[in-house]
Amino acid sequence: MEPIGVLVVSKSLSAAAIIDTLSRSEKYAPEFYVAEKQLNPFNVKRAKVHRVIPDLDLDQIVRFASQHKDDISFALTDTEDFVTAGGRDALEKQTGIPAVCVSRKYAVEASKADQRLLFGRIFDHANPRFKVFDRKDYLSDDAALSEFGRFADGLGEPVIKPDAPARGAGVGVWGRDFRTKAEMAAFFRNVLSKGRVVVEERVEGEESSFHAFSDGKHFIAAPQTRDYKRALEGDEGKLTGGMGSYRSEKEHLPFLRPSEWERVVAEEERAFRKWKGRGSQPGLRGIVLYDALMHTGSGFKVLERNSRGGNTEQVNLLTTMKDDYVEVCLRMIEGTLKGIEFRREASVTTCAVPEAYGTDTRHPQFPTAVDLGPAEKAADRFKGRAALFPMDVRVEGRRTLMGGSRTAAAVGLGDTINAARLVSRSVAAKVSGPVRYRADIASAADIEKSRRRLERLTRSG
Numbered sequence: 001m002e003p004i005g006v007l008v009v010s011k012s013l014s015a016a017a018i019i020d021t022l023s024r025s026e027k028y029a030p031e032f033y034v035a036e037k038q039l040n041p042f043n044v045k046r047a048k049v050h051r052v053i054p055d056l057d058l059d060q061i062v063r064f065a066s067q068h069k070d071d072i073s074f075a076l077t078d079t080e081d082f083v084t085a086g087g088r089d090a091l092e093k094q095t096g097i098p099a100v101c102v103s104r105k106y107a108v109e110a111s112k113a114d115q116r117l118l119f120g121r122i123f124d125h126a127n128p129r130f131k132v133f134d135r136k137d138y139l140s141d142d143a144a145l146s147e148f149g150r151f152a153d154g155l156g157e158p159v160i161k162p163d164a165p166a167r168g169a170g171v172g173v174w175g176r177d178f179r180t181k182a183e184m185a186a187f188f189r190n191v192l193s194k195g196r197v198v199v200e201e202r203v204e205g206e207e208s209s210f211h212a213f214s215d216g217k218h219f220i221a222a223p224q225t226r227d228y229k230r231a232l233e234g235d236e237g238k239l240t241g242g243m244g245s246y247r248s249e250k251e252h253l254p255f256l257r258p259s260e261w262e263r264v265v266a267e268e269e270r271a272f273r274k275w276k277g278r279g280s281q282p283g284l285r286g287i288v289l290y291d292a293l294m295h296t297g298s299g300f301k302v303l304e305r306n307s308r309g310g311n312t313e314q315v316n317l318l319t320t321m322k323d324d325y326v327e328v329c330l331r332m333i334e335g336t337l338k339g340i341e342f343r344r345e346a347s348v349t350t351c352a353v354p355e356a357y358g359t360d361t362r363h364p365q366f367p368t369a370v371d372l373g374p375a376e377k378a379a380d381r382f383k384g385r386a387a388l389f390p391m392d393v394r395v396e397g398r399r400t401l402m403g404g405s406r407t408a409a410a411v412g413l414g415d416t417i418n419a420a421r422l423v424s425r426s427v428a429a430k431v432s433g434p435v436r437y438r439a440d441i442a443s444a445a446d447i448e449k450s451r452r453r454l455e456r457l458t459r460s461g
Contacts, residue, residue, distance in 0.1 A: 005072040010036035011079035016389035021318040038394035084110040103283035109307040122274040130200035163196035205296040215337035217280040225313040231358025240358035246442035255451035297457030316347040352431040367401035370433030
């Protein structure tokens with residue numbers, strides 16, 4: 001097989017799944033040059049060259065890439081920090097290495113306010129009612145609070161979001177994070193003290209994640225996925241970066257009608273082409289959008305747009321990608337990506353997380369050791385139907401130490417969602433240490449609840 005060098009910039013999120021998928025190439029033999037925040041055990045084992053850059057400083061990443069630029073064909077990343085900082089722009093300008101992600105101009109994840117304004121141009125009907133609050137527009141915080149109160153009264157049940165990405169943290173939802181006007185005002189004031197605030201109407205419905213790949217010209221929709229962001233079972237607890245996710249053996253989720261899925265794809269592509277403009281736009285390359293959608297009784301709304309793949313949902317997509325991912329990346333760079341084939345197979349990802357992750361419980365004193373070996377052996381017994389991908393863990397000596405975020409992603413594959421779920425759960429349960437996981441991810445009861453709720457909303461809408 002032909003050797004090919006790949007630069008992977010990682011925050012120890014989904015990079016292990018990216019590396020694993022690229023390694024399945026039947027034509028190429030990828031050699032990985034990994035720049036990441038810590039010694040992730042999976043990534044360091046598979047890297048030809050590994051460099052720890054704790055803060056993922058862009059200048060250091062570029063210097064590392066420059067040392068190996070003659071051996072690297074393209075770059076990938078699992079973190080929006082690299083994308084929104086203009087990582088692709090800097091990498092291509094200073095090293096000539098093409099990065100398979102959007103350029104800084106199109107990294108709308110950097111600002112939730114700018115996202116809403118963008119959707120006003122290209123996707124207005126999918127935009128919930130909203131208003132952006134900026135301290136500099138008011139004589140005092142009390143004046144901003146007063147206008148916020150009037151606007152929130154008109155919405156009924158508002159959602160408060162910090163302008164800068166917070167990976168779920170910092171977002172407040174009426175009925176969950178505050179239940180009185182006083183609590184809501186205190187939440188708003190706290191977020192406003194840190195920067196611009198987006199206040200929007202709370203949209204009732206069922207969530208999904210929509211991903212699309214592009215080479216700057218062609219638009220390729222990936223199978224629909226469902227993410228679980230709340231910390232506790234039953235979708236209780238605080239918002240997190242994601243506790244797990246799933247995709248069906250079909251292109252759309254089981255609680256959504258095929259006609260509605262077709263509508264989503266058509267409208268997402270129409271909006272993309274407005275965003276792109278005429279001809280080809282090389283700045284829009286890679287996973288060009290990862291939209292969090294809310295399906296309501298009268299269509300869908302976009303809750304937010306991200307500039308890279310979902311940390312858990314990307315695992316579902318990569319583990320069921322039928323095409324050679326190396327070739328997919330090369331076609332995106334060349335501008336010849338006309339399609340991507342995914343297997344008709346369900347995929348469920350369950351994250352093992354620190355016991356206190358996303359809760360009010362006091363975190364244990366890190367670093368804390370965790371043993372991934374039993375879970376890796378459990379995954380091996382399923383012979384290609386399961387995998388364990390380390391996330392926020394690092395190797396120190398002979399120990400694997402947990403960070404404060406997700407510890408590992410256990411993925412299971414199956415002909416049905418339930419079959420994949422049972423595999424995923426059995427692997428996640430073998431992670432040894434002070435961890436927990438949500439057992440209700442992709443459960444039949446949860447899916448049925450979503451189906452009935454959406455049917456009720458459609459009848460009332």
